[in-house]
Amino acid sequence: MKPRLTQYSSGAGCGCKISPKVLDQILSAAGGTASTDPRLLVGNDQRDDAAAFALDDGETVLLATTDFFMPIVDDPEQFGRIAAANAISDIYAMGGRPVLALAVLGWPLEKLPAEVAGEVLGGARKVCAEAGIVLAGGHSIDSEEPIFGLAVNGIVSRSQLKTNAGAKPGDLLFLSKPLGVGLLATAEKKGLLRDEDRGRAAASMMRLNSIGAEIAPLDGVHAMTDVTGFGLLGHLREMAEASGAIARVDFPAVPQITDLAPYLEAGAIPGGTRRNWASYGDAIDCPDESRRHILCDPQTSGGILTAIDPAHAGGLIALFEKHGLADLAQPIGEIEAAGPGATRVRVAG
Numbered sequence: 001m002k003p004r005l006t007q008y009s010s011g012a013g014c015g016c017k018i019s020p021k022v023l024d025q026i027l028s029a030a031g032g033t034a035s036t037d038p039r040l041l042v043g044n045d046q047r048d049d050a051a052a053f054a055l056d057d058g059e060t061v062l063l064a065t066t067d068f069f070m071p072i073v074d075d076p077e078q079f080g081r082i083a084a085a086n087a088i089s090d091i092y093a094m095g096g097r098p099v100l101a102l103a104v105l106g107w108p109l110e111k112l113p114a115e116v117a118g119e120v121l122g123g124a125r126k127v128c129a130e131a132g133i134v135l136a137g138g139h140s141i142d143s144e145e146p147i148f149g150l151a152v153n154g155i156v157s158r159s160q161l162k163t164n165a166g167a168k169p170g171d172l173l174f175l176s177k178p179l180g181v182g183l184l185a186t187a188e189k190k191g192l193l194r195d196e197d198r199g200r201a202a203a204s205m206m207r208l209n210s211i212g213a214e215i216a217p218l219d220g221v222h223a224m225t226d227v228t229g230f231g232l233l234g235h236l237r238e239m240a241e242a243s244g245a246i247a248r249v250d251f252p253a254v255p256q257i258t259d260l261a262p263y264l265e266a267g268a269i270p271g272g273t274r275r276n277w278a279s280y281g282d283a284i285d286c287p288d289e290s291r292r293h294i295l296c297d298p299q300t301s302g303g304i305l306t307a308i309d310p311a312h313a314g315g316l317i318a319l320f321e322k323h324g325l326a327d328l329a330q331p332i333g334e335i336e337a338a339g340p341g342a343t344r345v346r347v348a349g
Contacts, residue, residue: 009070065090068149080123086301091154095216103138106147165242167307177303178255220312227302
């Protein structure tokens with residue numbers, strides 16, 4: 001009988017992420033985030049998905065990212081697939097094409113057999129092959145808890161590079177995956193998952209966000225990011241702040257992976273959800289607690305969030321339909337002009 005990986009980890013998936021507020025403290029203590037190198041187009045001072053560095057021709061941009069976490073599922077191969085899809089997503093979220101990956105592995109060798117780590121790596125290789133890239137090596141350590149992820153490099157033309165800044169008032173917001181994987185993962189860990197929901201979260205998390213590379217060249221796309229550990233509200237807040245705007249979320253239009261109400265009632269709420277709200281809730285207008293628990297739910301390998309001019313939304317909707325995402329091909333909100341006060345995101349509906 002295979003070991004249950006989640007029994008050996010204190011966190012789960014992107015719910016392991018340090019909260020935005022604490023991350024700000026760490027970066028501040030590190031002596032600042034800005035770089036004076038003009039070739040660095042995007043660094044960690046912009047809170048974006050990947051670093052972007054202009055190569056010598058000026059038009060080709062190198063994207064670099066890394067992402068790793070503890071198991072969010074028990075199956076080793078699925079864990080590897082999810083971690084790989086999640087890391088590669090950072091490249092797609094900036095409009096890029098992944099080209100190379102390296103593995104980051106921490107493994108408790110006294111608790112879990114090395115062969116199980118091999119299954120994790122095998123799952124990651126399959127997703128890398130699906131993305132058309134090579135998993136070329138990496139680094140491993142003996143650790144107290146299982147940890148896995150990738151460092152990924154990608155390429156994008158400078159004209160198609162997308163960031164989480166640049167959204168304009170009037171832009172419509174679209175999301176390419178439903179919310180709720182954190183709630184389902186927590187429910188499964190607590191033995192509360194309904195039979196009809198088994199496998200839903202894993203299927204969503206293993207799906208590549210390759211659509212991002214096709215969204216970026218569309219006319220009218222002003223900003224992109226992927227929704228991961230900070231939840232929809234956290235990443236939308238970053239987009240609104242970077243764009244000098246406010247985002248309105250139409251809650252009834254936000255896609256949910258399943259009916260999440262029973263899990264909210266049962267208390268299957270990840271610890272990261274409350275940490276998220278405590279970190280950025282002062283910038284969010286959302287008085288309803290149950291909505292907050294869904295919108296702050298840490299997403300592992302979540303969807304691409306796109307801000308697009310409504311005059312060009314038809315092209316994005318057609319692309320969603322081409323990828324079999326017709327049920328997600330509707331806006332979940334809109335970018336509005338910034339007003340007085342600290343509010344960055346309003347939840348309506």
